[in-house]
Amino acid sequence: MELRHLRYFRAVAEELHFGRAAERLHIAQPPLSQQIRQLEEELGVPLLVRSTRRVELTAAGAAYLRRTVEILDAVDAAAGQAQRVAGGQEGTLSIGCVGSATYSLLPRLVRALREELPGLDVSVRGEMLAPAQISALTAGEIDLALLRPPVSGSELVVETIRRDRLIVALPEGDPRATSDQVTVTDLRDAEFIAHAGRGRSVMNTVLTSICARAGFVPQIHHEVEETSTLVTLVAAGLGVAIVPEATAALGLAGVRYLPIAPDAPDVELAVARVAADPSPMIEQVLTVLRRVADE
Amino acid sequence: MELRHLRYFRAVAEELHFGRAAERLHIAQPPLSQQIRQLEEELGVPLLVRSTRRVELTAAGAAYLRRTVEILDAVDAAAGQAQRVAGGQEGTLSIGCVGSATYSLLPRLVRALREELPGLDVSVRGEMLAPAQISALTAGEIDLALLRPPVSGSELVVETIRRDRLIVALPEGDPRATSDQVTVTDLRDAEFIAHAGRGRSVMNTVLTSICARAGFVPQIHHEVEETSTLVTLVAAGLGVAIVPEATAALGLAGVRYLPIAPDAPDVELAVARVAADPSPMIEQVLTVLRRVADE
DNA sequence: TAAAAATACTCCATAGGTATTTTAT
DNA sequence: ATAAAATACCTATGGAGTATTTTTA
Numbered sequence: 001m002e003l004r005h006l007r008y009f010r011a012v013a014e015e016l017h018f019g020r021a022a023e024r025l026h027i028a029q030p031p032l033s034q035q036i037r038q039l040e041e042e043l044g045v046p047l048l049v050r051s052t053r054r055v056e057l058t059a060a061g062a063a064y065l066r067r068t069v070e071i072l073d074a075v076d077a078a079a080g081q082a083q084r085v086a087g088g089q090e091g092t093l094s095i096g097c098v099g100s101a102t103y104s105l106l107p108r109l110v111r112a113l114r115e116e117l118p119g120l121d122v123s124v125r126g127e128m129l130a131p132a133q134i135s136a137l138t139a140g141e142i143d144l145a146l147l148r149p150p151v152s153g154s155e156l157v158v159e160t161i162r163r164d165r166l167i168v169a170l171p172e173g174d175p176r177a178t179s180d181q182v183t184v185t186d187l188r189d190a191e192f193i194a195h196a197g198r199g200r201s202v203m204n205t206v207l208t209s210i211c212a213r214a215g216f217v218p219q220i221h222h223e224v225e226e227t228s229t230l231v232t233l234v235a236a237g238l239g240v241a242i243v244p245e246a247t248a249a250l251g252l253a254g255v256r257y258l259p260i261a262p263d264a265p266d267v268e269l270a271v272a273r274v275a276a277d278p279s280p281m282i283e284q285v286l287t288v289l290r291r292v293a294d295e
Numbered sequence: 296m297e298l299r300h301l302r303y304f305r306a307v308a309e310e311l312h313f314g315r316a317a318e319r320l321h322i323a324q325p326p327l328s329q330q331i332r333q334l335e336e337e338l339g340v341p342l343l344v345r346s347t348r349r350v351e352l353t354a355a356g357a358a359y360l361r362r363t364v365e366i367l368d369a370v371d372a373a374a375g376q377a378q379r380v381a382g383g384q385e386g387t388l389s390i391g392c393v394g395s396a397t398y399s400l401l402p403r404l405v406r407a408l409r410e411e412l413p414g415l416d417v418s419v420r421g422e423m424l425a426p427a428q429i430s431a432l433t434a435g436e437i438d439l440a441l442l443r444p445p446v447s448g449s450e451l452v453v454e455t456i457r458r459d460r461l462i463v464a465l466p467e468g469d470p471r472a473t474s475d476q477v478t479v480t481d482l483r484d485a486e487f488i489a490h491a492g493r494g495r496s497v498m499n500t501v502l503t504s505i506c507a508r509a510g511f512v513p514q515i516h517h518e519v520e521e522t523s524t525l526v527t528l529v530a531a532g533l534g535v536a537i538v539p540e541a542t543a544a545l546g547l548a549g550v551r552y553l554p555i556a557p558d559a560p561d562v563e564l565a566v567a568r569v570a571a572d573p574s575p576m577i578e579q580v581l582t583v584l585r586r587v588a589d590e
Numbered sequence: 591t592a593a594a595a596a597t598a599c600t601c602c603a604t605a606g607g608t609a610t611t612t613t614a615t
Numbered sequence: 616a617t618a619a620a621a622t623a624c625c626t627a628t629g630g631a632g633t634a635t636t637t638t639t640a
């Protein structure tokens with residue numbers, strides 16, 4: 001069976017007249033009769049009752065006509081959708097995001113995308129560590145990764161979209177929390193809460209290097225996987241943490257955020273994607289992302 | 296575009312390999328390449344990215360594949376449905392029903408059909424007068440009509456399925472309501488409530504002829520369109536009515552039903568259908584109807 | 591008898607096959 | 616060097632056209 005059979009059947013069923021249907025289809029009447037007969041034979045079901053004076057649908061023909069119209073419409077709709085996807089007016093995109101941007105950049109990005117690219121179906125996965133995002137990228141599970149460089153792994157296109165100054169998160173009871181800024185040296189004897197897995201989390205590596213520059217090794221008392229947990233532990237008074245400024249969006253009771261002085265260190269936030277991404281939507285998403293990242 | 300293109304695209308998209316897809320389709324590889332190219336040209340969209348070592352779907356291709364699978368499934372489903380409709384395992388049927396059977400036979404029929412013919416999608420229209428049913432039948436708005444003979448109009452197949460004895464509906468305060476039966480002569484001075492439109496409602500005609508046989512002309516004080524209204528008026532004490540026994544299913548407070556003695560008159564209930572009904576389901580529905588009518 | 595669908599046949603467009611070339615790894 | 620897709624060309628199936636017959640209201 002071919003779409004031709006369905007198109008022809010639709011014409012005959014709607015005209016209830018082989019001659020007019022043939023005219024509408026720009027073919028002669030005999031081949032139309034033949035094709036309809038072929039269709040009926042293949043289905044094993046009479047769709048039309050013909051006499052020389054009248055053509056009528058059988059019950060099966062009426063049911064088949066409904067489906068036929070649906071199918072022909074679906075064929076057109078599929079072509080339209082493919083064209084829109086190819087043109088970047090429609091698409092699906094999955095975005096991974098590192099913990100510290102999950103509660104500030106990510107919601108703003110999603111809101112902006114929903115408004116500006118209504119044809120886009122975004123799904124997001126927050127609180128992903130950089131290595132997890134990189135493997136998700138290569139596995140095709142996500143299309144864009146928001147993470148902290150450096151990014152190892154070839155075939156990825158990485159673009160820095162923002163620098164986040166680092167700040168200190170302190171429990172409200174901490175003596176250092178009375179000041180309005182702290183130096184790294186102030187934290188020499190502090191109990192740190194840090195992201196887990198030295199080397200796996202970029203923030204963990206950054207913490208070590210900042211402290212090293214001030215001449216000490218941070219005492220890490222708790223390690224966590226997620227930024228939300230990290231802030232919760234600080235709020236609970238279990239220690240202090242150095243976090244990107246964006247994390248302050250998680251404004252838990254019991255936590256004070258203080259700038260680091262002088263020359264506050266910072267970390268980059270980058271967007272990574274596979275070099276050959278099939279989604280034509282991605283360029284438009286990147287444009288929105290770059291703007292939102294600057295705000 | 297033809298279904299061939301969709302079938303071929305599906306094979307290639309699923310195999311991600313032209314050679315294997317061609318094998319699966321039992322055709323050679325070159326014509327497969329050609330048909331896919333044709334499809335892409337017609338859509339104006341590349342669906343696949345080919346290299347000699349790898350075939351991949353574009354985003355548009357992935358979207359189109361989803362639709363393609365849906366369409367091909369819909370084509371099969373449509374064929375299956377047409378076959379079931381032709382075989383009488385599935386179908387839609389609209390049944391019209393005269394007022395006096397609307398509250399007794401019709402609900403039992405619908406319940407039985409739902410149980411025994413689960414593939415049937417019944418819709419019912421109760422409280423239809425015979426002439427309205429006949430024109431609805433010829434117009435194809437209903438497939439079966441439950442009405443009181445005689446049925447004028449050719450091309451209809453009419454079959455009596457039951458005789459209903461006539462009974463009298465009286466307001467509870469009526470002096471005749473104390474007895475446990477009435478004669479027609481008892482009603483000589485009664486105020487009657489009858490169905491509207493002499494000639495249009497068969498029950499109206501029957502009332503006149505019954506009274507004529509007893510030697511009087513009934514005094515019709517109110518005329519109603521619907522049986523439910525008729526019984527309501529009796530309940531309100533506005534008069535008496537002669538109704539088929541089945542109407543007693545409408546057991547309103549304030550109404551008493553009494554048999555007519557001696558030789559209670561009766562009326563037929565018939566099912567009518569157009570001679571050339573396209574629905575293969577109809578015979579099975581009639582079988583259920585005949586049984587339910589006897590209960 | 592007249593309108594319309596079916597049948598008979600003819601033709602050619604194109605789907606599909608075979609042989610070969612191109613290309614990317 | 617090799618696997619695989621594209622290209623070139625040929626064949627033949629079958630879709631569509633023309634002429635005619637059949638059917639029924």
